[in-house]
Amino acid sequence: MIRFYLKCFLLLGVLFFVVIFGMQHANQGMKKMKGYDDPSLYGAFTVEEYGKGGVEASILGQKVTSHDIEEKKKTLEEMKAYNFLSHLGKKLSGTISGGIKKMLDMIEA
Template structure:
């Protein structure tokens, strides 16, 4: 019994550290995607000439440019195998649970009809 408990404790400990490591890695990668590293914070505190020019150029962007970009983004259709499999699996599970709930509803209503006077 003690061997079993030690093995379970060891597995739980390994899984806990794995989860904590994954959360930490995801946090750092999200920071990289957002660009919130210390270097970018320091560079943002002192605006350069390029940043001032980009602010002036952003004011000249028209709604036509934005609409053109939205159209090109809507035309781009990237296919992701895992996303497609996930959507199919989700729809299958949803329909299966819907059928199970309806079957349980019918069974319960029949049981109530049998036991009611």
């Protein structure tokens, strides 16, 4: 069973990198077809270093920094929005856990 999961995760990882590589290759092909370097055509994934060990990454032309992620996290915590599916999942998992616990107690007794 562990070998199966290992193979699945390995396959998913390979497929992820193949998709990223394909997007980068398609981007280069578009640049070659156009004949000049157009700044509107970004790489699929780029990482640039700046300053004292600072790193800036961009995915599909959108810059991603740790500050952006922290701001989004704070915004989500402030919203405290009610998530129906999350609530439903918690109720369902509690019900299933309770049912299994009762079944095990019956078998044990």
